[in-house]
Structure formats: structure tokens, C-alpha cells
Amino acid sequence: xxxxxxxxxxxxxxxxxxxxxxxxxxxxxxxxxxxxxxxxxxxxxxxxxxxxxxxxxxxxxxxxxxxxxxxxxxxxxxxxxxxxxxxxxxxxxxxxxxxxxxxxxxxxxxxxxxxxxxxxxxxxxxxxxxxxxxxxxxxxxxxxxxxxxxxxxxxxxxxxxxxxxxxxxxxxxxxxxxxxxxxxxxxxxxxxxxxxxxxxxxxxxxxxxxxxxxxxxxxxxxxxxxxxxxxxxxxxxxxxxxxxxxxxxxxxxxxxxxxxxxxxxxxxxxxxxxxxxxxxxxxxxxxxxxxxxxxxxxxxxxxxxxxxxxxxxxxxxxxxxxxxxxxxxxxxxxxxxxxxxxxxxxxxxxxxxxxxxxxxxxxxxxxxxxxxxxxxxxxxxxxxxxxxxxxxxxxxxxxxxxxxxxxxxxxxxxxxxxxxxxxxxxxxxxxxxxxxxxxxxxxxxxxxxxx
Numbered sequence: 001x002x003x004x005x006x007x008x009x010x011x012x013x014x015x016x017x018x019x020x021x022x023x024x025x026x027x028x029x030x031x032x033x034x035x036x037x038x039x040x041x042x043x044x045x046x047x048x049x050x051x052x053x054x055x056x057x058x059x060x061x062x063x064x065x066x067x068x069x070x071x072x073x074x075x076x077x078x079x080x081x082x083x084x085x086x087x088x089x090x091x092x093x094x095x096x097x098x099x100x101x102x103x104x105x106x107x108x109x110x111x112x113x114x115x116x117x118x119x120x121x122x123x124x125x126x127x128x129x130x131x132x133x134x135x136x137x138x139x140x141x142x143x144x145x146x147x148x149x150x151x152x153x154x155x156x157x158x159x160x161x162x163x164x165x166x167x168x169x170x171x172x173x174x175x176x177x178x179x180x181x182x183x184x185x186x187x188x189x190x191x192x193x194x195x196x197x198x199x200x201x202x203x204x205x206x207x208x209x210x211x212x213x214x215x216x217x218x219x220x221x222x223x224x225x226x227x228x229x230x231x232x233x234x235x236x237x238x239x240x241x242x243x244x245x246x247x248x249x250x251x252x253x254x255x256x257x258x259x260x261x262x263x264x265x266x267x268x269x270x271x272x273x274x275x276x277x278x279x280x281x282x283x284x285x286x287x288x289x290x291x292x293x294x295x296x297x298x299x300x301x302x303x304x305x306x307x308x309x310x311x312x313x314x315x316x317x318x319x320x321x322x323x324x325x326x327x328x329x330x331x332x333x334x335x336x337x338x339x340x341x342x343x344x345x346x347x348x349x350x351x352x353x354x355x356x357x358x359x360x361x362x363x364x365x366x367x368x369x370x371x372x373x374x375x376x377x378x379x380x381x382x383x384x385x386x387x388x389x390x391x392x393x394x395x396x397x398x399x400x401x402x403x404x405x406x407x408x409x410x411x412x413x414x415x416x417x418x419x420x421x422x423x424x425x426x427x428x429x430x431x432x433x434x435x436x437x438x439x440x441x442x443x444x445x446x447x448x449x450x451x
Contacts, residue, residue: 006031010111011034011038014037016097021341035078060077062085063080069088092116092117093345096122101382102438117348117349124410128439131445131446146242154298156243156355174236174335177231177297182289189201189225207264229388241364246364248277251395252283261320262302299332301330366408369395377417399451405428411436
């Protein structure tokens with residue numbers, strides 16, 4: 001353990017929702033301090049920190065490198081608008097939370113080259129450049145890691161723990177961001193702020209004798225709701241890189257399932273489940289009734305049980321075991337965003353430890369498929385809460401099955417198409433007229449990492 005009084009971090013995207021949760025939790029930890037807060041809206045960051053109870057004299061707006069150095073020398077937090085001002089600043093670890101693929105990659109690369117650890121919150125960056133950034137960090141003797149509190153790090157750590165126990169993992173994944181809440185009295189289902197009629201679900205609350213048939217009927221009952229999100233695919237791409245698990249189908253299964261059913265749902269197909277092979281990463285839509293606890297976007301692993309008596313004992317204690325006893329589901333029904341991230345920062349700085357024990361490699365490709373014809377000259381704008389690209393659907397492909405020239409989804413973000421892409425076609429690298437050169441180079445570098 002290093003002989004330090006406290007760990008300091010720089011935070012990019014400091015005005016965002018994730019940043020707020022980290023800054024709020026930092027107030028409760030005397031061993032952790034924000035050194036530099038970077039955001040395009042510095043005034044908004046200052047207002048946020050005031051709302052969180054940071055003393056006004058503990059922060060200073062800094063517009064050049066000298067001002068940053070002066071603030072840190074005085075024990076104050078520098079608030080900046082330009083990530084270039086992080087270079088040479090005295091902090092231990094960068095928390096990259098911009099969500100911007102090119103800008104986030106640039107900030108992370110500069111931090112690593114400056115000898116700083118990086119805790120990556122921006123999964124968009126990680127899905128394109130994470131393998132290359134991890135290799136670069138290793139060469140510089142620092143840690144590059146996903147940040148605890150978001151599903152990738154939580155699931156990667158969970159898998160590592162279960163593997164250490166010798167458990168035989170079949171499938172891993174997370175729930176989608178929003179539950180499906182079925183109200184039997186009204187015959188409706190609600191997802192976030194959208195409620196639709198779904199009276200059919202009343203007869204589908206148990207899996208019945210044919211789970212796959214029940215799952216298909218549930219999916220049909222909620223077909224008017226958009227249950228998938230680019231963020232889900234992106235997070236599972238990061239998990240694939242760290243664990244070696246791969247998608248079973250490009251669109252992911254997204255079964256509508258109750259948490260107590262997951263061991264049956266993710267059984268192999270020969271045993272009635274949806275999983276076509278061992279070593280699968282996936283996402284499910286959590287179905288629950290009003291008043292039941294949420295899965296909260298948490299993470300899960302389905303394992304083979306092997307010893308029946310052990311798992312009969314555990315089932316009696318309330319653990320989720322399949323009806324035939326072959327599988328069990330072990331899960332963490334939470335992700336606490338920046339409330340958990342301090343664990344990553346302290347582990348990286350004090351112990352040189354990342355979320356996963358192994359260097360990431362390219363096991364899956366988060367690609368994009370045109371949902372309609374996209375004319376040449378179309379700008380692939382990325383936007384919305386889940387960083388979607390209109391007209392492009394995310395698909396997750398095993399790297400061994402992906403075309404060599406498939407363009408990663410978040411490399412395509414904000415680029416211009418060189419040609420017309422027909423509906424149903426994957427975006428290719430040659431389709432992108434103006435991909436960020438550094439991000440493109442990182443993608444190419446990642447292909448060279450041993451899998």
C-alpha cells in the first residue's frame with residue numbers, strides 16, 4: 001500500500017449525472033479528494049458543488065495551466081473547461097465520464113501518457129479503445145479499468161469472484177435499465193413513464209411447461225415498448241472484452257423474465273432455456289409486479305450446479321435454482337453509479353488493481369446496422385440519454401464472426417457517410433468519411449492484442 005494521506009482524482013464530464021453521484025459520495029470520504037473538475041460548463045460545475053456542500057473557497061475557476069497548478073498547490077480544486085489543462089496537473093487518477101467517444105479517448109490517453117491511472121466511466125470510449133488504452137496503461141505502469149458503480153465493472157468483478165470459486169459459468173449479463181411493471185388490476189405494463197395495455201401478461205406470470213413459448217408470448221405482449229438501448233450493448237461489449245464471454249445472437253436475447261426465473265431462462269436450449277452455448281453475455285428485461293423490489297439494472301451469472309444436494313440446500317435458503325436443479329443464478333440487484341466508484345479509485349492508486357484480473361482483448365464487436373437506407377452525406381449524430389444514433393441499430397457480434405471492416409458503433413458516432421448504406425447493412429470503416437484519427441488508430445491497435 002502506498003504511503004499517501006489521500007487519493008486525488010480529476011473528473012471529466014464533471015457536470016453530468018454520474019459525476020454528481022461521485023462528487024456527493026466523495027464528501028463522505030476523507031481519504032478521497034477531487035483535484036480537477038473538467039466540464040464544458042464550469043459555472044454549472046461550481047453551482048453543483050455548492051449544492052453538494054463544497055465550501056466556495058475550496059474551488060477555483062482555472063483558465064490556464066498556471067492557474068491549475070496554483071489551485072492545487074493551495075489545496076483547492078481547480079474547475080476547468082479544457083481537458084488539455086489536466087496535463088501535468090497533480091492528481092492520481094482520471095475519472096473519464098464525458099460519454100463522448102473522441103474527447104473521452106483523448107483525455108484518457110493523455111492521462112495515461114502523463115502517468116495517471118484511468119477509471120473509465122464512458123463505456124462508449126471503452127467499447128472502441130479500451131483494449132488499446134489498457135495496453136498503453138500497462139506500458140506506462142498505470143491502471144486502466146472500468147469504474148465500479150456501472151454494470152461493466154460490477155459484472156467483471158462478479159465473474160472474477162465466481163471464477164475464483166471454481167463455479168462453472170454458463171451465461172452472464174444485466175437487466176435493462178428500466179423494469180417492466182405489470183399491474184394485474186389494470187392489465188397494463190409500465191416502463192419508466194410509459195404505460196401500455198398488456199392484459200395477456202396476467203396469464204404469463206409463470207414460465208409454465210414451455211419457457212421459450214412463454215418468453216415469446218411475453219415479448220409479443222410488450223412489443224410496443226422499446227426495451228433495448230445502445231447503452232446495454234455497449235456495456236456488454238466492455239464485459240466481453242474483459243471476460244471472454246460473447247453474445248449468443250447479435251440483437252441479444254432480451255427475454256422478459258422475473259429475477260426468480262433467470263436460472264431457467266438462461267439454461268442451455270437443450271434444457272429448455274434460451275442459451276445456445278456456454279460463455280454467453282446477454283441482457284434481460286426485468287418483469288415485476290407493483291411493490292416488488294427492482295433488479296435495479298443489476299448483474300447476474302448463471303452457473304451449473306453439479307452437486308444437487310448443495311444446491312437443494314441453497315435453494316431452500318432462497319437462492320435462485322432452476323426447476324430441474326441443473327442451474328443457479330447468482331446476482332447483484334444494484335448498480336450505484338458514483339457511490340461505488342471510490343472503491344475503484346482507491347484500488348487503482350493504492351493497490352494497482354483493476355476491476356478484472358486479466359488484460360482485455362477483443363472478444364466482441366459492437367457494430368451498427370442501418371435500420372433504413374442512409375444516404376451518402378448523412379451525419380451520424382449521437383444523442384439522447386442512451387447515446388443512440390438515429391437510423392443505426394447496435395448489434396453485438398463475436399469478434400471471430402464479425403467482418404474485418406465492421407465499424408464500431410461509437411467510432412461511427414458524429415461521422416459522415418461516404419456512400420449510401422442500404423437498410424440492413426452493417427456500417428463499415430470505409431463508410432466513415434471523417435472518423436476521429438486517434439480513435440480509429442486505437443481500434444486498429446486493439447485488434448492486435450492477444451485474445
